[in-house]
Amino acid sequence: MSDSEVININGHQVGRGEQKQIELNIARLPTHTNIDLPIQLFRGKEEGPVLLLTGGLHGDEINGVEIIRRMIHQNLLMPQRGTVIAIPLVNTYGFIQNIRGLPDGKDINRSFPGSESGSLASLMAYTLMNKIIPHVDYGVDFHTGGEARSNYPQIRCEWENKSNQEIARAFSPPLILDSSVIDGTFRKAAQEKGTPIIVFEGGEALRFDDFTIQEGMNGALRLMHYLDMIEEGPEKQDTEIYDSSPWIRAHYGGLFQHESKLGDHVEKDQILGYISDPYGELWYEVKSPEEGRVIGLNNAPVVYKGDALVHIACDFLKTI
Incomplete structure (x- = not known):
């Protein structure tokens, strides 16, 4: 357990029972404007675990930002x-420009554990790993689908990792996807330091999705209740666990029209949508290759051959 009488982050001391915002300086814009990383600390009066909540690691993924913002605004994070260490917006640079990565094109979530003398992405990753993670016992990293791609609310974690499984169960999302860690990600770097972090996915880039936002808030509160940080939390719900998740891709370029919706349970060979051309000559049925559940959709109507269309969670494990 990392909770101590006083938490010291970069020279800022926060005692039990206190709430404080501290700012870590990262770098300057070319205009000489400082870019800081605001961090909110909410400390209960009694000893307990330290939970990290992060959003906006990708600058255009705003549902995670809004999940944490609403929880701060509604006074839900004081245990x-x-x-609770809350960082609603990690990638300020990308947020300002409505882009996923940084101005140099780097992806923070492929730059961990980072370097103090590396690229801007590497520096931001290094700051998180060395200034924040040493204080943390558990974490939830809130993400959103990419541009024109929406995700059904889900937790991604390595199911066989007992610590991941424990907090994923406690979060109680609609769906858990057994997902291996990827090199360079925040989740893998933290896990190698002994800090389990699960990833919440939901919604579409640059758009608020109220269902996703509420699921994220409810899950965080359930986790806080499970960790005995708060007295009550939302009721748990049935959670389906899946082992794999292929994307179904376009065999033809054209105009894609959905028949399925996010969260739908689908059967093998069920029609998920149609690809047509602008001239009325092509009409191609897109079918599910196996039984599963729709967890992601490409909302762009114009598609090229090979484009990802529908994301299916397959190989159902169990319901908890």
Whole structure:
């Protein structure tokens, strides 16, 4: 357990029972404007675990930003026991420009564990790993689907990792996807330091999705309740667990029209949509290759051959 009488982050001391915002300086814009990383600390009066909530690691993924913002605004993050470290917006640079990565094209979530003397993405990753993670026991990293791609609310974690499984169960999302860690990601770097972090996915880039936002808030509160940080949390729900998740891709270029919706359970060979051309000559049925559940959709109507169309969670494990 990382909770101590006083948490010291970059020279800023926060005692039990206190709420404080501290700012870590990252770098300057070419205009000489400082870019800081605001971090909110909510410390209960009693000893307990330290929970990290992060959003906006990708600058255009705003649902995670809004999940944490609403929880701060509604005074939901002050625990009775333990500490919540909340970073609603990690990638300020990308957020300003409505882009996923940074001005140099780097992806922070492929730059961990980072370097103090590396690229801007590497520096931001290094700051998180060395200034924040040493204080943390558990974490939830909130993400959103990419441009024109929407995700059904889900947790991604390595299911066989007992620590990941424990907090994923407690979060109680609609769906859990057994997902291996990827080199360079925040999740893998933290896990190698002994800090389990699960990833929440939901919604579409640059658009608020109220269902996703509420699921994210409810899950965070369930986790806080499970960790005995707060007295009550939302009721748990049935959660389906899946082992794999292929994208179904376009065999032809054209105009794609959906028949399925996010969250739909689908059967093998069920029609998920149609590809047509602008001239009325092509009409191609897109079918599910196996039984599963729709967890992602490409909302762009114009598609090229090979484009990802529908994301299916397959190989159902169980419901918890």
